[in-house]
Amino acid sequence: MQKLTKEQQDYQNLVNLKKPKPPYIKNIFMAFLVGGLICVIGQGIMNFFVSRGFSIKEAGAPTSATMVFLGAFLTGLGIYDKIGKKAGAGSIIPITGFANSIVSPAMEFKREGYVFGVASKMFVVAGPVLVYGMTSAFIIGLIYYLFKL
Amino acid sequence: MDYVMAFIVGGAICAIGQVLMDATKLSPAHVLVLFVTLGAVLSGLGLYEPLVEIGKAGATIPLTGFGHTLVRGVIEDVDKRGFLGIFTGGLTSAAAGITAAVVFGYLMSLLFNPKSK
């Protein structure tokens, strides 16, 4: 980033003064509420799988898959972005939001074709998540391995 | 009780994400990347598993839980298979979530179109 001149700095101060602030308290409350509710739904699904004879640990995978399906489906129906407008991080952070970040660009870029449109744009947000998730897991695994020796 | 704890822990994680988005210039994509990495690091330090014990789905459904799943898989596989486990563990444990995301994502985008605004 370039360094600001004195004039630009003065202007920045004016902008900071005039710029409307997001409604912090309301946003945090909504994020907490919706994020919490999504996790409660996840808990319900998990309990269902446990009642079907899965162990708690085994139930994680089918629960994630089901939640991903719900997030993807609600995105397709055009509902998820309406939830997101109110909930902010409350619907972005749960794994349903990860599904939303995959389906929304994939749908939108259908007209650019099924290879360079749908299939490549799917990973606009999800790609970085996978890259950083897997790389950090790799590094931690490597450290763990070295300490075990 | 599971439900109450899931609500509180899950809600709190999302609220932290909201604070980050509102108070800094981080985009939703940055926050997601940050959270998955954070989950992995906390998991590596042995701090995330206790959170899962308390919050159950409240700790596994947010994307920090995805980072945790990856790391847990890697560590289990290192124990089982040694060095190769570093490469195989993460994706093995997260396979269901990732496959579901890719396949359902693809199917949904074939079935639906974005709504005009």
Add this chain to the structure above:
Amino acid sequence: MAAKKMGLQTVKFQNPPSILATASIVGPKEGQGPLKDYFDIILNDNMYQEKSWEKSERKMLKEAVEMAIKNSKVPYSNIEYFIAGDLLNQIISAGFAARELGLPFYGIYGACSTISEGMSLGAKIIDGGFADNLVVATSSHYCTAERQYRYPLELGNQRPPSAQWTVTGAGAVVISSKPKNPRITYATTGKVIDMGQTNSNDMGSAMAPAAVDVILQHFNDTKRTPDDYDLIITGDLASVGKDIAEELMKWKGFDVTNKYSDCGLMIFHPEQDVHSGGSGCACAAVVTCGYLYKEMINGKYNSVLLVATGALLSTTSIQQGETIPCIAHAVAIENL
């Protein structure tokens, strides 16, 4: 010195070219706004019976041009130039519309300032004696702009209160040497101003200094004052930028509070969930072609300074952390 030049950045037209006719087409959301009765066509649906939003945008542009020419009663073959631009990469809306229209074409890019940039150039071509009739047009579309500049429509993200809503619509103006009101009397060309803003979700703050710069230059060059105008109207500063622009002008000793307005604020009701207000090439264009032109014909306004504002950023420049360069062009439109 060139005979028609005044001061540093302004020209005074010798035979002020007239605005012979206009046309405006808007999307459904704009059609629910406060100016709905001024627009010629309100679409029921953003797709406009096309297969993509890009096609819909260029169809609006093409039809606005055809309608404006029809309204002007100038035979199609007598239209000598088509000057247009839009927001999409390589201005494809304008280029593709020009392919259908078959008129000699100048493609211009001024982001959301395109309408006043085009009118300024068009008036110079007419007053210079290079043509008798030409058409200036521009368009924007919420769905095409959003996917190019920001996020997919169905992504569940939150927009900050300073964000603006890209206007779906197209506006076209026929400029002619025929003596008829309203006329374009002055044009002041803006400089690119960059006050170091980097937030692409707060264009009003980025563009306000460019608008103020060109307005003050206009007064300086012409020796005019705000009293010479019934209305000074900026393009798409919206509520955040308009507030800042007023403050900046006050600092420089110009109080314009009672006669200053902004297209981005006028086109939507605050409760239409557009945050700070409207933006996009079509914002200033449809307000000019719909509201301003009709109210000048009715005599509500006799002297208007139109200052459309544009942010010359791209997604690449933002991702690389560059600040946002901005531009504004002023044209004075008067009933003589």
